[in-house]
Amino acid sequence: MDSLKERIFTELDQRKDEMIAIRRHLHEYPELSFHETETSQYIRDFYQGKDCKVTANVGTGYGIIVDIQGGKPGKSLGIRADFDALPIEEATGLPFASKNPGVMHACGHDGHTAYMLILADTLIKFKDELPGMIRIIHQPAEEVPPGGSKDMIEGGCLEGIEHVLGIHVMSTMDVGKVYYHKGGIHTGRATFKLTITGKGGHGSAPQDANDAIVAGAHFVTVVQTIVSRRVSPFDAVTVTIGSFDGKGSANVIKESVSLEGDIRLMNEDNRPIVEKQFKQILEGIAQTFGVSYELDxxxxxxxxxxxxxxxDKVVSAIQSANITEIRGVEDAGPQTASEDFSYYALERPSCFFWVGAHTPGTPIYPHHNPKFTIDEKALIISAKSMASAVLACLEEV
Structure with missing residues (x-):
């Protein structure tokens, strides 16, 4: 396998510029979750005429799976790359910045697809020497719940697959390093939309009104007691109010306010506790202030x-591969963002790891920021890391 790995690495090195070109093309033409028509077509066109089985429109969206059948016995492995973008106006100033107003690849999914396409084509080239079967999972709609992975699983993308691997490039982690963690790696999430309705009135006569803003403000404060008093201090839970819409005239008491937010947790046992407490607090606010509410x-x-x-197998494979572009493989601990790769991991033993994409000495712009960008050296690192992991996981035990 070492000889095969080296030949795969050589092929990837020779196609590094092509990888970057694909990433830049996709970056110029981003598409929102559940609307990735052109991106999906671009991926399908890439595989046209290649020695693999392509299945399009997996699930109800634009998902694509590509099966590469090896010439030797082995396991069946899925490797996933997502390809949707975000509703963000790009502010990077890059020469290949988004040409679609208000839409941007601000999370690196363009890079995921670019490295995966060239890696897949390379694996197709050497497929007769590969053990087992590799299924490339090109997934849409990672950014918007319920997430594209859930839909693709319902569409059969994991049928016959034993394990799933995935990578996320990270603008907050230094390029040249690969990061991992065992166990819980990304938070679970719940989202909510809430409208609190009282009685409108004039600021000069508050006794004749029932101020929804006051009730909403109390809710914002009290709901934080879920974190401080209802879950263990050793468990990570956050409750965020991301939007509080009570805009109106300075002397008018609003009849209703709208709030939106999310909840993150690292222990699924806390999910029902948080939901129960959230709804109890809201009901208490309604009783206390005499307001009504609608909750989604x-x-x-x-x-x-x-x-x-x-x-352990993936980390060992990457460490022993002696990839020249990698100067460290480190346990980064769990990450507080959420990832719909979690649905694959519910169904199959899986491994999701991170590839650093920040150029040391430059400003750090986090994911979903209008100035988000990646060091494109992360693409070849992703391709070689995933290739090493694939070869190790496909071997018969």
């Missing part, structure tokens, strides 16, 4: 779990 509370992405045994 939705549990979406589960906590993303890395299988410890599979993660």
């Amino acid at each position: 509370y939705g549990n979406d992405y589960p906590v993303c779990m890395n299988d410890p045994e599979l993660t």
Whole structure:
């Protein structure tokens, strides 16, 4: 396998510029979740005429799976790359900045697709020497719940697959390093939309009104007691009010206010506790202030779990591959963002790891920031890291 790995690495090195060109093209033409028509077509066109089985429109969206059948016995492995963008106006000033107003690849999914396409084509070239079967999972709609992975699983993308691997490039982690963690790696999430309704009136006669803003303000404060008093201090839970819409005239008491936010947690046992307490607090506020409310509370992405045994195998494979572009493989601990890769990990023992994409000495712009960008050296690192992990995982035990 070492000889095969080296030949795969050589092929990837020779196609590094092509990888970057694909990433830049996709970056110029981003598409929002559940609307990735052109991106999906671009991916399908890439595989046209290649020695693999392509299945389009997996699930109800634009998902694509590509099966590469090896010439030797082995395991069946899925490797996933997402390809949707975000509703963000780009402010990077890059020569290949988004040409679609208000839409931007501000999370690196363009890079995921670019490295995966060239890696897939390379694996196709050497498929007769590969053990087992590799399924490339090109997934849309990672950014918007319920997430594209759930839809693709329902569409059969994991049928016959034993394990799933995935990578996320990270603008907050230094390029040249690969990061991992065993167990819980990304938070689970719930989101909510809330409207509190009282009675409108004039600021000069508050006794004749019932101020929804006051009730909403109390809710914002009290709901934080879920974190401080209802879950263990050793468990990570956050309750965020991301939007409080009470705009009106300075002397008018608003009849209703709208709030939106999310909840993150690292222990699924806390999910029902948080939801119960959230709704109890809201009901108490309604009783106390004599207001009514409408609540849309939705549990979406589960906590993303890395299988410890599979993660050990992946880490060992990357460390022993002696990839020249990598100067360290480190345990980064769990990350507080959520990831719909979690749905794959619920179904199959899986491993999701991170590739640093920040150029040391430059400003750090986090994911979903209008100035988000990646060091494109992360692409070849992703391709070689994933290739090493694939070869290790496909071998018969």
